[in-house]
Every structure is written in C-alpha cells, then in structure tokens.
Amino acid sequence: MTLPPAFQDWFVRQGWQPHPHQLALLEATGDSLLIAPTGGGKTLAGFLPSLVDLTVPHRGMHTLYVSPLKALTADIARNLARPVADLGLQIRIEDRTGDTRPAQRARQRVDPPDILLTTPESLALMLSYEQAPLIFGGLRRVVLDELHALAESRRGDQLMLALARLRSLAPHLVVTGLSATVEDPAALARFMGGAQVIHADPGPDPDIAMLDTAKPPPWSGAGGHYAIPDVLKAVAEATTTIIFINTRAQAELFFHALWAANDQNLPIGLHHGSLSREARERVEAAMAAGALRAVVATGSLDLGIDWGAVDLVIQVGAPRNVKRLVQRIGRANHRYNAPSRARIVPANRFEVVECVAALQAVAERDLDGDPRGPGPLDVLCQHILLTACAGPFDADALYAEVTRSGPYAGLSRADFDACLDFAATGGYALRAYDRWQRLMQRDGLWRLRDPRAARDIRMNIGTIIEAGMLKVRLRGRGGAPLGEVEESFAATLLPGDTFLIGGQTVRYDGLRDMVVEVTKQPSKEPRIAVFSGLKLATSTQLSRRVQALIGDPDAHAALPQTCRDWLALQARVSALPRAGVLVSETFPHRGRWQFVLYGFAGRNALQTLGLLMTRLMEDAGLGPLGFLATDYALLIWSLDPVTDPAPLLDPVGLREGLGEWLAGNAVMKRSFRNVAIVAGLIQRNLPGQRKTGKQATFSSDILYDTLRKYDPDHLLLRITADEARRGLVDFDRIEEMLARSPGRDHRMLDRVSPLAAPLLLEVGRVPIAGQGRERLAEAEAAALMAEAGLT
C-alpha cells in the first residue's frame, strides 16, 4: 500500500512530511510492531493504513483500536476526527469503554462503527457476546497502542487471548502493535504472536541530569522537599513541566509543600490515581488548554494524552527503573527532533547513588527489564468461562486457538485441561458438584449449564485486582467527593486524625455507608499521609549498578560530595557493604529491635528472604513483628534483638523453611485472593453491593487455608505458587547472594546507622502473624482494659 495523492496533499497542507516509519507501516503486508519514542506520530502511523483502506466503503467494523487507558480512546477519537474530516472520508469512529452508555453499547452490537476504540476489558466483554462472530467477522485491522505497557501486566495476557479469538473470527486480520522504546523488541513481537519490527528514528539523546539544588538531599526521607525552591525555579523557567513522584502519598505531600512555597502563584495542578475522576479530568483539561505551568503526577500520567507544550520533566525520588525513566523523559517532547529535557531529584542520599547509576545507564542506552513469563493460568480460566458465555465450544479447537497467542504458545494440553476442569467443576479432588457444574459437555461441546451464569462471569471480567478503595467525601449533605483511600488505611483512622487528600488537609470524622466522611482543616499539619499508591520496584539491573557503585571506592568520584561524606560516615560508625561480604546491623529504634541486611539482591529476593528469616526468628523466640524489603536491604523489626545472624542465614535452614512458610504467609494469601478472583472462584467486591448490614462475605484467606489443608494439589494453589514465585523470585537468587558473599560482617549499634535511616521511612510493611503479633494483641488488650478502668 502506498500513500494516495489525497493523503500526500493533506500532509503537505499540514506542513508535515510523513515519517519514514509511517510509510513503512503502510507498506507492511503482515503484522508489524512499531517502536517509536513519544511524539513520533505513532498513533497516526497505526491508523494510516485503515484510513487509506476506508477510502473505499467497508461493511461492518474495519479497525479495532485497543489502548490501556479509557482516556486515551476519547483523545484518539478527537485526534482522528480532523484528518477524517479534512479528507472527506465517510468513517464512523466510536469508543467503547466501561463508561459507554448501555444504549450505545447495544447499538454497537447490531451496527458496529468502522473504527472502534476500546480497552482490553471491554474487548473481552464484547467477545463474550453471542453476536461476537457477527461484530468481528469482517474485521480487517487491529491496532494495539502502548503495547509495552500492556505487556507488563496480566491485561496483556488477556488481550493476547482476545486477539487469538479475533484471528479465528477474522482470519485475514492484520495486527499493528505500537510501543515506546523497550529493551527487547523481538520479545514483544513474539508476545503479539509474531510481527515484523519497525524502528522509528529514536531522535536525539535526551538532556538529562540531576537538578542543581541549593541544599543537599537529607540523610533520609522520601519526599524531596528540600528541593522545593529549586523545583519552583525550574518550573518558572520552563513552559510546562510534569513533576513525576513515585507514590500518591508523596505526590500529595510534595504538592502541598510546593504550594506553600509558591510565592509567584504559578498555576500548578495535581494528578494521581486516588483523586476522583472529576478532579483528574479538570487537571487534564487545564493542562491541554495550557492553563497550567506544572502538574505533579504519579504513574497515572505515565501513559496517555500527549501535551505538546511539555518541555521539562522532573523526576522526584529515585527512578527505580531505567526504561520507565526513559519513557517518562519522553513526555517532554516539545519537538520531535529536539532533545527531551529532564531533571532528577533524589529524595535522600541513598537515592543519589541510584540516580547516578540510572544516569549512567541512560547514557549507555542500557535499558532494563525482566523476561516475561508464560501466560498465567488464572487468566486462561477466565478466558474459558468468557468463551463459554459466547456459545458452546470444542475443547480441541479452543486449545489450538489459545496456543496461537504469544503468551500461551507453550501451554501444555494438561494445563489447559486442568483450567477447563476448574471452570467446569471447580476442579476439586472431592468431586462434590457433579449436579451443579458451571460448564457441561453436551454433543461434544462445552457450554454453560445455566446460561444465566453468564451475567456473573461478565461482571467479573478483568485481570487487575485493585486494593479495596473507599470514597472520601466532605461531611454534610451532598458533600463534595475528594477522592479515594485504601480500605486498610481508612481502618487505621481514629476520628480527629488528619490526613492529606487532593492537596488539602482534612479531618477524619467517621465512616458512613462505606464512605469516609471528612471536614476541611486548612490550617492544620496533616498527621498522616500514608495511603500507598503503586510502589515501583527498582529493576534488578539498576540494583546491581547501585551495588557496584557503593562497593567500589574508585567509582565514588561520580557521586556528589555530600554522598561521599555519607558513605564515609557509614564506613566509620558501621561498615560499607562491599564485594564478597554480607553486611548486617542490629540497633534499637522506637522501642523495637531492628535488623538490617544489605543484600542488594533486588526487592523480590529480599522479600522472600524476609519471609524465611522471620520464620526462623519466630522459632528462635525473637518475636518478629514485620519486615520490609527494598531492592538493597532487608529490614526486620522484632521484640528481641538479632545478635548473631549466621544461623538465620544458613542456606539449609532457609531451604527447609521455604515450602511450608511460603504456603502460609500473608503474601501468598494476597496472591491467592487475586488468583481466585481472576479465575472466577470468587467475585470481586463491587461498589454498592458490599456489607449490607448483615454478616459480610468471609475472607478469601479462609478458602486458601481450607484448600491448603484439604486439597493441596488444587489448580488455584499451583497458580498462586507460580504467581508468588514470579513475584517473589525463586530461591536461587538468595542462594546466589549467599554464595557470592561468603564473608559476614554483623554490627551491633546503639542507634540507626546512616545507611539504614532511609529504610525506616519506607511504607508497605508486611505484617507477620505469629507470637509477636499475638503478644502485641495481648498488650493492646491489656492497655485498653486499663484505659477503661476494667481489670
């Protein structure tokens, strides 16, 4: 296909010239994957072949566009409207997301538009309708936007299963993937079932450095507030700035502090996933209109609408991941051929080291990323149930179709059959449900026993389980919605507690009908701001770079003076982690004993180690209360001190504990809950249908414990173990760490060491259920009795 004259004229009239990659996509005959930086006209490239095709009328849906963000579909619809109108094309473009009205949805089923813009979940839903073959039978093209982001989560697995379905329904389909810069384009092409990779010109190297600050970063802390004046200065000098912050709570605090110092009254907005949709849309609209000079954002702005005016990105806090840093820098895409400008603000001295390491990696174009595992089976279970909703299916044909998708190419028939058995009967060793099966086989085809079950199955679509969120409203009739907080955070609040949301301090008044009621307290300092947003894990590669930097005194020259001083102080009062030696410390802090191990094995391996070591500490009667794993260190707090870590780090002891303990801990239960929801064993909590005054539904922990005891080989436990292994990294990394560092250097200190200080401020601690917790429960019970005058 070549660019028709009318299209060439259109480009000329815009004063543009088609990018080579846009033409390359047009010429491609099979499936393609376009790798292009932000601002490279990626979306237009994806749609150009469709628009050219549609100069000739087509019956039914021609092109399906899938994006990870609902907001993106609306934006694309607007952007496409202009060329379509200019070129006089008779094309109907509509979006279809969770927000689309039922009447519109129903119409789309009967009379689909030429181009439909949707999300993976909405696509899965549409494929579960009986009319799916009619809707998609004439489909010619599929455009998968932000494929790099989708491939990072289970939404990508679900999307690839849906794509395999689409390919069966429309055998001549041509698929185009659009992706930002990734470390392994060939792997992403395999993920989408095979495609020709097309690289756009990556553009000039970014202009990226640490932000010059008047004050050095503090010893500890995660806020980056010391840099507020310098950030304001940078914002004032740029046209439009995005300030990325790693967690929602930190974004709130930073925004609050920024405004407190904003003498010039620069218009600055806040954008994160806990804000209400209305609040987020207001900020996005203001940004698009050029009314804001800066927006403080979390990962909520990693993807999405391009604001051409953004000419500076400031990353506050360690970047955690080189690839994500590069993608964030790309948001400063003032002009495609001008270098993106970005500045990094480390929040503390530990992060300075990480920032220096990350800058070195960016300069070397050394992107990180872990290889993708095979498609998870719980997602497949959901897919099987949704397939049954669309109509009877043949197991052999479905197996063949599923294995044509990238993530499930290696799926064994035995695993497929186990998933089918789970979907049909629950898959229990005790065959209790013969009369009540969900799927029955009749005339060789599998189908829903009770077609009414389709409604529940469709309600449960989706592969990402959010932590339970509660709405926050101002108290009083029709109080304005402010946003959401995690249920577990709300449960820790006492009336009178103050916290930050939407940049303002509010007082917690109470919980009513599952809504957190608050009153504004503008003059008060917030006591708490710990509703944790997404926690980014530092990539393994970046952790290694940090370790190399700290461990090699010759490399310290690359660090700022304050940082060198800090490491020197650590060397003086304790010890520097160094090659071949595993350094650990024990010290008291806030009435608890703290044990820190500098393992540099990555968050996941240290998390596993934390689980195992706390078990051994439990056996030793040390009363472990909880632990925290970062990418560099493991922190365990307990009632009694660890004086000799050697027995706790004995590989034999650790290995013995692995199976038993992993199976019984909180992390596994959390994984199980997600697996059980995705696979369709339990329904996710939907707003408005929970806790209706009577006994609430019981926790999935009970199901987990019951299965473990009575049906330990059950499919869902196997999936949970796989998920946990993926999430927690297998034991090999710990053994490798122990083998790599045979030396031991344990220090008993009377206070927190310079290197340990930042750890104590991290959030997201994993509680340990055990004697420590029981002792605390008893202590709290005793204190409450005493307080109430009852003994």
Add this chain to the structure above:
Amino acid sequence: MTDYGFDFGGQRLFARPSGALYWPARRWLILADLHLGKSERMARRGGALLPPYETRATLDRLEAEIAATDPRTVVSLGDGFDDDAAGRGLNDDNCVRLVAMAAGRRWIWVAGNHDPGRICPRLPGENLDQVRDGLTLRHEALPGHGPDISGHFHPCIRLAGQRRRCFLVGRDHLILPAFGTYTGGLEVTDRALAALVPEGLAIVCAARALAVPVGRNSHRRKA
C-alpha cells in the same frame, strides 16, 4: 489457660478461643452458626463452586472441642445448617461423624433463620426453637427479653490491626461468634450489635481468648 471466664446471667461461663462457649456447671458446650453445607448450597443456587471442604473443616474443629470439654450436652445455637436442604444433603461420612460425636450426650439443634425446619432424620439430636434451662438460649437476641445467649450476627472486631471473631458480652445479651468455617463477620461497632450491647466486653478469638471493652466506656477505633 487459654479460655476467658466471665459471669453472665448469674452463671460462670468460659469463652474458648475456638469460638465455642462452655458452661461447666451444666457441662454444656454451646456453638453458634456452624453453617454446615454452605458450599453445597451456594453451588446449588448457581453461585461459586467453593472448595467443598468447609463442613469437614468445621466438624474437625467441633470434634476437637468435644474431645477437650467432654460435654454432657451440645447446643447448636441456630444456623447449624446453611439451609434445611443442606442438612439433608450432608454426605454419609459427615453424618457418621456427627452420630459418633453425639453418642452418649444430649444434642440440641436450636432453629435458626437458615434452618427453621426439622433436621434430617439421619442426624442425631432434637429440634427446639429455644432452650430455657437456667439461661435462655435462642438463635437471635431478643431485645427486652434478656438475659439470653444467641448467635446469628457473627460478631468480630479489629485488634492490633487484624479482624478477628469475638464473643460480645453485654448486660442483657451474650452473642457468640460464628463457629462455621465459611462465615464472615459483622463489626461490633455496627448499629445492629451496638443496639443490643451498648457497652460491655468483646472476647476475642486469638491464640488465647482476650477481653477488650466495647461501647461507651471504651476508646475503640471505628472500623
């Protein structure tokens, strides 16, 4: 000692960490809301196919309680079965186990809202709407007619960051936690429970039974 002893209605009673109540003067073991057959009932009604082991798990714990206390009388305080059909649908293994547990003692099934009918004839024990024998035992607390011992609400409470089942003890009402394996809970601060027990004790089912104050004179956090 892992039990918690307290006085209610002029009797000395013991709350056990399992959620069972023991009355030593009579050697009665009282349990609320076993909800036997719950997973089968959910499947029958087109709901989820939950792991079908909860009846076995509940009976395992019940057996342990009977072995530990050797009661003369066992009282199921209503909702012993998730519905009347669940009682009839109990498999042979579980029936045999119940018969063995009941051998040599009196066994009373108080009717609950889930299981108002007569129990399956294959099962041991007698049906009663309520028991009046020194103390009044019924499924759901009756305001103004205390003191009574009841179940129904599945009370639970947050302690040290964890939600746990608990006994709720007031002047007029003693409400037992649910003993069944697949049972959720209602926070003691919920209006329904606060109305029955405006102030009193929650005895929490932890590794030991732990008492904490609830209601007016406490500073419990709302959950």
